[in-house]
C-alpha cells in the first residue's frame with residue numbers, strides 16, 4: 001500500500017515538474033511585413049527572406065530575414081554580417097547594422113524605447129525615448145528611417161547587456177523558412193523581459209536602409225507560481241529518490 005502511495009506521489013511530482021517546464025515557450029518567428037513591396041519583382045515582394053527594399057541591391061549580403069523571440073531573448077537573423085557589417089564593393093564603404101526601435105503604444109507618440117547596439121564591443125544599452133531623442137537617418141532609403149539613435153541626454157538607461165554573434169540553428173532556419181545552403185548570421189542575447197505585459201513593435205534597418213525589418217510580439221514571463229511549482233516538484237522528486245536509495 002505504501003509503495004502505491006509513493007508511486008502516485010512520485011508521478012504527481014513528475015507531472016508538476018513537466019507542466020512547469022512545458023510553460024517555457026518554443027522560439028517564435030515574430031517578423032511581420034515591413035509594408036513596402038512591389039509584387040512584380042521577387043526581391044521586392046511582401047516577405048523578408050530574399051527580400052530587400054524597392055530599388056535596392058538584391059542579394060543575400062543585404063538580406064535581413066527575421067526576428068526570433070525565444071522566451072524573452074530576441075535574435076535577428078540575416079545574410080547580413082551583424083558583427084562586421086558589409087564592405088560594399090560598389091563604394092568601398094562598410095555599412096553597419098542599426099539600433100532596434102521599440103513601440104508599445106502603436107505609434108501614438110513615436111517610439112518608446114531603443115536598444116542602442118554597440119557591434120564593435122558586443123554590447124547593448126536599453127534607453128527610454130524622450131522628446132529630446134534624435135534619430136540618425138539612413139544614407140539611401142528614406143522610408144527605412146530611423147537607422148540609429150542620437151541620444152539627447154535625458155533618456156533613462158534601463159539596463160545593458162551582451163550581444164552574441166553566432167549563426168542561427170537548423171530549427172531557427174526552419175522557423176524562418178530560409179534556404180539552408182545560404183550564409184546566415186545571427187545577433188542574439190537581447191533581453192526583452194522589460195517589455196512584459198506589452199504588445200510591442202520592432203523596427204530595424206541597415207545604415208543604407210537597404211533592408212527594413214519589422215516585428216511584433218509580446219513576452220510572457222513565467223508566473224512566480226511556475227517557479228514555485230517547479231521547485232516543489234523537484235524537491236519532491238529528490239526526496240522520493242533519496243528515500244528509495246536508502247531502502248535499496
Ligand SMILES: [Ca+2]
Nearest residue numbers: 034036037053
Ligand atoms: Ca520591403
Ligand SMILES: [Ca+2]
Nearest residue numbers: 048051063064
Ligand atoms: Ca529581407
Ligand SMILES: [Ca+2]
Nearest residue numbers: 049050063178
Ligand atoms: Ca535570404
Ligand SMILES: [Ca+2]
Nearest residue numbers: 034211212213
Ligand atoms: Ca524588408
